[in-house]
Amino acid sequence: MQDTHxxxxxxxxxxxxxxxxxxxxxRHLANPDLDVQADAASLSLESSDVMFTxxxxxxxxxxxxxxxxxxxxxxxxxxxxxxxxxxPKYLSLNAFIEEGLEIKTLDRIIxxxxxxxxEIGVKVVAGDTKVxxxxxxxxxxxxTTGIGIRHGHxxxxxxxxxxxxxxxxxxxxxxxxxxxxAREEFGLRGDIQSDAxxxxxxxxxxxxxxxxxxxxxxxxxxxxxxxxxxxRATGMGIRLLQNQLPVRSAVQSVCDMLGYDPMYLACEGxxxxxxxxxxxxxxxxxxxxxxxxxxxxxxxxxxxxxDHVIMQTEIGGERILDELEDDPLPRxx
Amino acid sequence: MQDTHxxxxxxxxxxxxxxxxxxxxxRHLANPDLDVQADAASLSLESSDVMFTxxxxxxxxxxxxxxxxxxxxxxxxxxxxxxxxxxPKYLSLNAFIEEGLEIKTLDRIIxxxxxxxxEIGVKVVAGDTKVxxxxxxxxxxxxTTGIGIRHGHxxxxxxxxxxxxxxxxxxxxxxxxxxxxAREEFGLRGDIQSDAxxxxxxxxxxxxxxxxxxxxxxxxxxxxxxxxxxxRATGMGIRLLQNQLPVRSAVQSVCDMLGYDPMYLACEGxxxxxxxxxxxxxxxxxxxxxxxxxxxxxxxxxxxxxDHVIMQTEIGGERILDELEDDPLPRxx
Numbered sequence: 001m002q003d004t005h006x007x008x009x010x011x012x013x014x015x016x017x018x019x020x021x022x023x024x025x026x027r028h029l030a031n032p033d034l035d036v037q038a039d040a041a042s043l044s045l046e047s048s049d050v051m052f053t054x055x056x057x058x059x060x061x062x063x064x065x066x067x068x069x070x071x072x073x074x075x076x077x078x079x080x081x082x083x084x085x086x087x088p089k090y091l092s093l094n095a096f097i098e099e100g101l102e103i104k105t106l107d108r109i110i111x112x113x114x115x116x117x118x119e120i121g122v123k124v125v126a127g128d129t130k131v132x133x134x135x136x137x138x139x140x141x142x143x144t145t146g147i148g149i150r151h152g153h154x155x156x157x158x159x160x161x162x163x164x165x166x167x168x169x170x171x172x173x174x175x176x177x178x179x180x181x182a183r184e185e186f187g188l189r190g191d192i193q194s195d196a197x198x199x200x201x202x203x204x205x206x207x208x209x210x211x212x213x214x215x216x217x218x219x220x221x222x223x224x225x226x227x228x229x230x231x232r233a234t235g236m237g238i239r240l241l242q243n244q245l246p247v248r249s250a251v252q253s254v255c256d257m258l259g260y261d262p263m264y265l266a267c268e269g270x271x272x273x274x275x276x277x278x279x280x281x282x283x284x285x286x287x288x289x290x291x292x293x294x295x296x297x298x299x300x301x302x303x304x305x306x307d308h309v310i311m312q313t314e315i316g317g318e319r320i321l322d323e324l325e326d327d328p329l330p331r332x333x
Numbered sequence: 334m335q336d337t338h339x340x341x342x343x344x345x346x347x348x349x350x351x352x353x354x355x356x357x358x359x360r361h362l363a364n365p366d367l368d369v370q371a372d373a374a375s376l377s378l379e380s381s382d383v384m385f386t387x388x389x390x391x392x393x394x395x396x397x398x399x400x401x402x403x404x405x406x407x408x409x410x411x412x413x414x415x416x417x418x419x420x421p422k423y424l425s426l427n428a429f430i431e432e433g434l435e436i437k438t439l440d441r442i443i444x445x446x447x448x449x450x451x452e453i454g455v456k457v458v459a460g461d462t463k464v465x466x467x468x469x470x471x472x473x474x475x476x477t478t479g480i481g482i483r484h485g486h487x488x489x490x491x492x493x494x495x496x497x498x499x500x501x502x503x504x505x506x507x508x509x510x511x512x513x514x515a516r517e518e519f520g521l522r523g524d525i526q527s528d529a530x531x532x533x534x535x536x537x538x539x540x541x542x543x544x545x546x547x548x549x550x551x552x553x554x555x556x557x558x559x560x561x562x563x564x565r566a567t568g569m570g571i572r573l574l575q576n577q578l579p580v581r582s583a584v585q586s587v588c589d590m591l592g593y594d595p596m597y598l599a600c601e602g603x604x605x606x607x608x609x610x611x612x613x614x615x616x617x618x619x620x621x622x623x624x625x626x627x628x629x630x631x632x633x634x635x636x637x638x639x640d641h642v643i644m645q646t647e648i649g650g651e652r653i654l655d656e657l658e659d660d661p662l663p664r665x666x
Binding site for chain 2: 008009011014015016017018040041042043045049050051052053054055056057058080081084086090092093094095096125126127128129130131132133135136137138141143145146147148150220221225323324325330331
């Protein structure tokens with residue numbers, strides 16, 4: 001297209017909008033099921049066990065080490081399907097684009113989004129764009145909605161029992177810290193890459209264990225928030241072992257400097273799994289045999305005799321992990 | 334909840350966000366398939382003929398005569414399913430909420446959204462909220478993604494033939510003008526209500542005609558844009574009759590004063606149908622027997638001997654309707 005920046009005319013339903021959709025969205029996202037002319041896409045679903053989820057994305061900056069808002073919008077929603085025990089099949093995409101966004105930037109982001117979807121084997125089959133007045137849009141917001149087919153046994157927090165073990169598939173907080181450093185607000189620099197990635201290989205492997213109770217990806221609010229939700233939903237407490245929690249030293253250093261707790265930092269490519277104690281070690285070995293799970297660890301236990309999330313510190317003390325109230329890092333996803 | 338206005342803490346994944354979701358979203362949208370704790374919703378679909386669509390909403394002001402952004406977000410997406418020949422079943426909802434939005438306003442909007450979904454018989458089963466920094470969000474943006482089940486024969490622009498008739502289900506432009514007047518930018522006042530409504534009764538009735546080729550709801554860009562898209566996709570021209578086009582006199586007066594063309598104004602509760610000439614009059618009678626279609630009209634003909642959209646004016650002249658370039662009314666949906 002001839003324009004270099006987004007204008008309100010790109011949102012008006014007319015020629016400029018058609019060119020924007022044809023030359024950026026349809027070009028990158030082309031697949032047989034995407035018909036930018038149609039009001040609704042027809043889906044081929046070989047099963048009636050359909051899962052449905054949605055997520056919005058407002059990350060700032062739009063591009064960061066290890067990804068951009070486009071890859072994040074695919075990973076975030078497909079990972080929600082994956083941890084629900086489903087294989088992602090279809091996505092829809094909403095783009096809220098701020099007037100003045102450079103079209104080259106939008107093109108890069110939608111290209112990455114398309115590549116990420118292709119890697120995961122998910123098709124973008126429906127979409128909508130709106131253009132927001134300058135100053136009203138933070139550059140770009142995306143929302144993706146996903147459809148997947150469930151495989152294996154049903155998961156749910158109601159399956160969780162006293163003594164179940166808690167695993168995490170890799171180091172926590174890389175995404176939160178990578179995005180924070182990309183903002184250059186604190187004059188800090190570092191080589192930390194976002195962990196944003198598909199967790200599908202991890203969740204597929206975990207689904208083979210009949211003792212698997214529940215999975216979740218620790219995004220906004222991190223591991224501590226997943227544990228708070230588990231505690232509230234099950235009425236059982238959780239004991240976490242601080243020295244088992246995988247945290248990269250570079251992430252820990254930034255946390256030490258700025259007073260962040262890695263337990264509350266967002267990941268975008270990790271899974272927390274709750275599993276019967278007999279399956280905990282076999283699942284750990286399985287995850288550690290996959291690239292995405294090399295640094296997996298067993299980090300805690302469900303304990304019906306307490307009613308808090310308790311972290312046992314390295315020096316033998318205990319502290320209660322409260323629900324997040326004040327977020328140190330907004331606009332992280 | 335205790336707070337009166339949205340703060341960034343309502344988007345952080347912690348306690349404030351949980352309260353916001355529990356007390357506004359979950360309360361209004363409660364249904365057996367909505368589990369605000371789950372990563373993905375499980376759907377019961379009795380058919381494999383599944384349709385999928387999405388739409389974003391940025392209307393300003395958030396509330397206007399005849400609706401608000403919440404009812405619009407349900408009508409917009411379920412209408413896209415309806416004109417594709419489907420019965421809407423499930424919705425997901427993304428809310429991008431600006432810091433500082435009054436919680437009472439949000440509550441009113443989500444309540445209307447829930448009521449509108451209930452009227453149409455569609456369940457909101459997945460959702461996500463993000464909070465945007467003050468000045469970055471226009472108050473509230475919504476995106477809804479819908480799943481429906483197709484009934485009857487397959488529709489598509491490729492079915493359209495020379496001589497097919499074009500129907501519209503009611504007066505055009507009410508929505509665009511109602512929203513514009515609600516902005517109070519021009520010092521104009523009027524009693525015009527948005528036409529925002531479900532078109533499901535109209536599309537269900539139309540699907541009974543085997544001669545029905547294609548339907549679309551004329552939203553952004555109006556009837557002229559639907560006709561441009563048809564012309565471009567089929568390679569056939571269109572003849573429209575200006576004196577057949579239903580336009581309320583109050584809408585026409587505002588258009589005359591401000592120089593708007595009703596052909597380009599957005600509707601949110603109208604259907605354009607292309608139908609075999611033998612079914613045109615029976616469909617018109619059927620629509621006129623339904624409350625939503627009392628003022629339906631046959632407005633034109635597909636004509637393979639021309640290659641433009643031509644409007645025959647009341648005084649016998651002809652003018653070409655071009656694709657919309659400059660939108661007089663942005664942020665209308």
